[in-house]
Amino acid sequence: MSGIRSKxxxxxxxxxxxxxxxxxxxxxxxxxxxxxxxxxxxxxKGTIYLYFESKEKLFESLITSLSAPLAQEFQENEWEWTxxxxxxxxxxxxxxxxxxxxxxxxRELLRLLVSExxxxxxxxxxxxxxFIAPILQSLSKRFDAGIAAGQIEPTDTxxxxxFVVAPVLSLNIMxxxxxNRRAIDCDTFISTHxxxxxxxxxxxxxxxxxxxxxx
Amino acid sequence: MSGIRSKxxxxxxxxxxxxxxxxxxxxxxxxxxxxxxxxxxxxxKGTIYLYFESKEKLFESLITSLSAPLAQEFQENEWEWTxxxxxxxxxxxxxxxxxxxxxxxxRELLRLLVSExxxxxxxxxxxxxxFIAPILQSLSKRFDAGIAAGQIEPTDTxxxxxFVVAPVLSLNIMxxxxxNRRAIDCDTFISTHxxxxxxxxxxxxxxxxxxxxxx
Amino acid sequence: MSGIRSKxxxxxxxxxxxxxxxxxxxxxxxxxxxxxxxxxxxxxKGTIYLYFESKEKLFESLITSLSAPLAQEFQENEWEWTxxxxxxxxxxxxxxxxxxxxxxxxRELLRLLVSExxxxxxxxxxxxxxFIAPILQSLSKRFDAGIAAGQIEPTDTxxxxxFVVAPVLSLNIMxxxxxNRRAIDCDTFISTHxxxxxxxxxxxxxxxxxxxxxx
Amino acid sequence: MSGIRSKxxxxxxxxxxxxxxxxxxxxxxxxxxxxxxxxxxxxxKGTIYLYFESKEKLFESLITSLSAPLAQEFQENEWEWTxxxxxxxxxxxxxxxxxxxxxxxxRELLRLLVSExxxxxxxxxxxxxxFIAPILQSLSKRFDAGIAAGQIEPTDTxxxxxFVVAPVLSLNIMxxxxxNRRAIDCDTFISTHxxxxxxxxxxxxxxxxxxxxxx
DNA sequence: AATGAATGAGATTTCATTCAT
DNA sequence: AATGAATGAAATCTCATTCAT
Numbered sequence: 001m002s003g004i005r006s007k008x009x010x011x012x013x014x015x016x017x018x019x020x021x022x023x024x025x026x027x028x029x030x031x032x033x034x035x036x037x038x039x040x041x042x043x044x045k046g047t048i049y050l051y052f053e054s055k056e057k058l059f060e061s062l063i064t065s066l067s068a069p070l071a072q073e074f075q076e077n078e079w080e081w082t083x084x085x086x087x088x089x090x091x092x093x094x095x096x097x098x099x100x101x102x103x104x105x106x107r108e109l110l111r112l113l114v115s116e117x118x119x120x121x122x123x124x125x126x127x128x129x130x131f132i133a134p135i136l137q138s139l140s141k142r143f144d145a146g147i148a149a150g151q152i153e154p155t156d157t158x159x160x161x162x163f164v165v166a167p168v169l170s171l172n173i174m175x176x177x178x179x180n181r182r183a184i185d186c187d188t189f190i191s192t193h194x195x196x197x198x199x200x201x202x203x204x205x206x207x208x209x210x211x212x213x214x215x
Numbered sequence: 216m217s218g219i220r221s222k223x224x225x226x227x228x229x230x231x232x233x234x235x236x237x238x239x240x241x242x243x244x245x246x247x248x249x250x251x252x253x254x255x256x257x258x259x260k261g262t263i264y265l266y267f268e269s270k271e272k273l274f275e276s277l278i279t280s281l282s283a284p285l286a287q288e289f290q291e292n293e294w295e296w297t298x299x300x301x302x303x304x305x306x307x308x309x310x311x312x313x314x315x316x317x318x319x320x321x322r323e324l325l326r327l328l329v330s331e332x333x334x335x336x337x338x339x340x341x342x343x344x345x346f347i348a349p350i351l352q353s354l355s356k357r358f359d360a361g362i363a364a365g366q367i368e369p370t371d372t373x374x375x376x377x378f379v380v381a382p383v384l385s386l387n388i389m390x391x392x393x394x395n396r397r398a399i400d401c402d403t404f405i406s407t408h409x410x411x412x413x414x415x416x417x418x419x420x421x422x423x424x425x426x427x428x429x430x
Numbered sequence: 431m432s433g434i435r436s437k438x439x440x441x442x443x444x445x446x447x448x449x450x451x452x453x454x455x456x457x458x459x460x461x462x463x464x465x466x467x468x469x470x471x472x473x474x475k476g477t478i479y480l481y482f483e484s485k486e487k488l489f490e491s492l493i494t495s496l497s498a499p500l501a502q503e504f505q506e507n508e509w510e511w512t513x514x515x516x517x518x519x520x521x522x523x524x525x526x527x528x529x530x531x532x533x534x535x536x537r538e539l540l541r542l543l544v545s546e547x548x549x550x551x552x553x554x555x556x557x558x559x560x561f562i563a564p565i566l567q568s569l570s571k572r573f574d575a576g577i578a579a580g581q582i583e584p585t586d587t588x589x590x591x592x593f594v595v596a597p598v599l600s601l602n603i604m605x606x607x608x609x610n611r612r613a614i615d616c617d618t619f620i621s622t623h624x625x626x627x628x629x630x631x632x633x634x635x636x637x638x639x640x641x642x643x644x645x
Numbered sequence: 646m647s648g649i650r651s652k653x654x655x656x657x658x659x660x661x662x663x664x665x666x667x668x669x670x671x672x673x674x675x676x677x678x679x680x681x682x683x684x685x686x687x688x689x690k691g692t693i694y695l696y697f698e699s700k701e702k703l704f705e706s707l708i709t710s711l712s713a714p715l716a717q718e719f720q721e722n723e724w725e726w727t728x729x730x731x732x733x734x735x736x737x738x739x740x741x742x743x744x745x746x747x748x749x750x751x752r753e754l755l756r757l758l759v760s761e762x763x764x765x766x767x768x769x770x771x772x773x774x775x776f777i778a779p780i781l782q783s784l785s786k787r788f789d790a791g792i793a794a795g796q797i798e799p800t801d802t803x804x805x806x807x808f809v810v811a812p813v814l815s816l817n818i819m820x821x822x823x824x825n826r827r828a829i830d831c832d833t834f835i836s837t838h839x840x841x842x843x844x845x846x847x848x849x850x851x852x853x854x855x856x857x858x859x860x
Numbered sequence: 861a862a863t864g865a866a867t868g869a870g871a872t873t874t875c876a877t878t879c880a881t
Numbered sequence: 882a883a884t885g886a887a888t889g890a891a892a893t894c895t896c897a898t899t900c901a902t
Contacts, residue, residue, distance in 0.1 A: 248876085249875080250876095260876080260877085261877090261878085264876090264877070269876080269877080
């Protein structure tokens with residue numbers, strides 16, 4: 001019941017999960033040895049079994065521990081809209097990018113989900129419904145309002161939302177693939193993203209061309 | 216007999232690679248057992264060793280066998296541009312999407328790369344330089360021309376290329392995550408993609424707002 | 431407080447031994463975990479080590495604690511004989527059966543001895559000499575007297591003693607094997623036992639037959 | 646497909662079971678290490694897993710492999726009765742004792758059943774119904790006939806059957822407890838057994854005494 | 861007296877790899 | 882070309898034992 005002891009005990013699961021994330025990322029779920037996870041925090045493999053009943057359960061707890069705070073963050077920080085569509089876009093982009101670059105863990109969660117999607121489909125679905133769907137929902141609602149206000153060309157706003165998120169996801173994947181080997185200029189990326197969304201690729205006034213089949 | 220035999224022999228490596236892909240996807244590289252790969256094509260573990268010297272080499276051959284034809288396809292079918300930027304965009308999108316939905320294997324290659332990026336960085340780099348870089352290169356060249364011709368607002372065309380590719384990559388990831396559990400309406404997706412690229416989100420004539428910081 | 435405490439302390443070893451017996455029976459010595467024994471009495475593993483220095487010593491103490499009172503009971507209650515052989519047989523049977531059905535623990539002691547006979551032969555021998563041998567001794571002495579008094583056909587009285595005990599042992603084994611799944615009608619059992627011992631299987635007057643080789 | 650290879654393969658399971666029996670007996674189920682079983686037949690522990698999927702399954706197979714031939718032997722060798730009750734008793738005793746002393750394995754089966762009765766009650770029941778019940782059945786049928794023919798005093802013949810079997814079981818238990826440390830004079834044992842059954846303990850003509858409550 | 865977190869030796873189990881057939 | 886029995890190194894997992902609190 002000493003302070004030190006009980007504090008350490010309380011933090012152990014977190015420590016283990018953190019170490020597990022690092023090892024799973026580095027080595028992949030299948031090839032990671034529990035002993036390496038243990039060594040990382042200076043305990044022995046037996047200790048892990050005091051807190052997690054198997055490697056698989058540890059993995060599941062890891063997924064949960066990664067996605068739970070992300071979901072919570074979204075639930076706690078409602079998107080706040082203005083009347084200004086451009087300002088709102090900036091706001092959206094900055095929140096989306098922050099989400100990725102502040103959360104090293106988000107990237108790795110995505111990696112684990114992609115890697116193990118067939119083995120743990122329930123986690124994919126959970127994560128989708130917990131914070132991917134809400135994000136898309138929130139964005140498409142804003143776009144609906146934008147269409148109603150004549151700010152945005154009428155279209156399928158849910159699909160539109162995906163396009164706003166897509167480059168962020170894409171950036172995330174690149175980051176997973178290249179790690180630190182390929183630096184990414186995030187500011188340029190965001191600014192390009194913003195520009196394209198606002199104006200499209202075309203120069204204002206440029207004829208859109210005859211090939212365009214409108215739907 | 217020798218005809219059948221030799222034909223079988225010639226096809227064995229391919230069979231094995233196909234089976235390996237299925238198993239690696241389902242179970243992940245580390246957790247996949249060679250025996251399961253063998254069982255899939257009705258042979259035994261030992262047979263695999265007649266064609267591949269180890270599990271790791273098998274994995275490497277798999278990556279190569281997946282990316283080589285993709286790279287070749289790109290090399291053999293140069294992108295062909297017109298003067299019409301909208302038509303070229305249609306062309307780009309159709310080629311990119313075709314690439315994904317014709318090539319089930321492309322998706323899985325991406326999964327393997329994401330999963331094992333830290334263990335096999337050389338494969339990531341190889342694939343990048345073999346056909347991701349060329350695609351981006353090709354697109355950005357077209358955009359340069361578009362800028363020169365006054366069709367496109369001047370900007371970093373390499374970044375621009377990423378934005379054109381991003382939704383495709385994103386769609387790919389979704390497909391990896393959800394498999395067959397979530398149907399994707401590809402036509403709507405493409406059409407939305409096209410519209411946004413051509414015009415941006417904003418309605419022509421809408422004021423772009425005061426929040427826009429120009430860079 | 432100290433009253434309760436010290437009382438608890440005094441009873442702990444007994445509690446532990448009781449719990450140990452239950453677990454050893456259920457799971458076998460080798461497979462029983464100290465933690466389960468501890469849980470049974472609401473303490474933790476460590477507590478056991480305050481009273482027993484190892485699992486093996488605990489087992490040894492258990493054997494001793496089971497057999498000691500049994501041996502004592504026999505030593506304190508000398509068999510008391512009359513001149514009436516039939517009455518003495520009744521007395522013998524009732525004491526033997528009482529011994530078993532009053533002492534749930536006797537049965538389990540036997541199980542432990544059978545299970546671990548090769549690992550702990552000293553316990554088998556101890557128990558044998560402490561109360562199996564004395565019982566047999568006592569019975570065979572009575573039979574010797576019976577032979578001398580012309581009540582019993584001359585024979586190896588030690589072997590005879592075994593036959594008197596055998597059905598009791600056999601009943602014990604059945605009880606170990608079937609637990610509560612198979613009810614045993616003890617009264618009928620005793621009465622049959624008595625009858626056979628007194629008269630044998632044969633009807634008085636029945637010809638014993640020619641197959642009988644006399645020894 | 647070579648003779649040697651395939652023969653060895655066919656015999657492996659048997660070899661393993663034999664070795665397992667020896668080790669389980671010596672060390673108890675829980676404390677036996679698969680490696681020791683493997684070593685006994687000159688293979689490595691991995692080999693065991695080619696034939697048995699776990700230690701527990703190995704144990705179960707062992708029980709089955711021990712009891713199956715015993716049950717079969719009983720089914721194939723029907724008890725054959727004559728009109729001579731004494732001759733039939735001799736026959737019964739000799740078959741029962743043969744069963745035990747020819748079958749070293751029978752003894753050990755009993756040990757395993759007693760040891761693990763609470764963990765594997767289904768095996769106890771299986772064995773009971775497969776050859777203990779049939780034996781008792783067969784004997785009691787003979788005794789019924791004996792009663793009908795006036796050879797035997799009327800009584801509960803099923804209980805009677807137990808008394809005939811009991812000393813054999815008892816001998817078996819003694820043998821399990823003392824192994825080779827205490828030699829057993831089997832002939833004397835059988836002969837005493839026979840004598841008691843035929844005539845009871847009492848000398849013919851001896852007054853049965855007044856203590857006898859007849860039922 | 862009791863706890864329970866931690867250990868670490870050792871058990872079970874897995875599986876890539878080999879090789880005689 | 883293929884097999885599949887066997888290996889053995891290494892993984893997961895267990896648990897008797899310790900010891901700081």
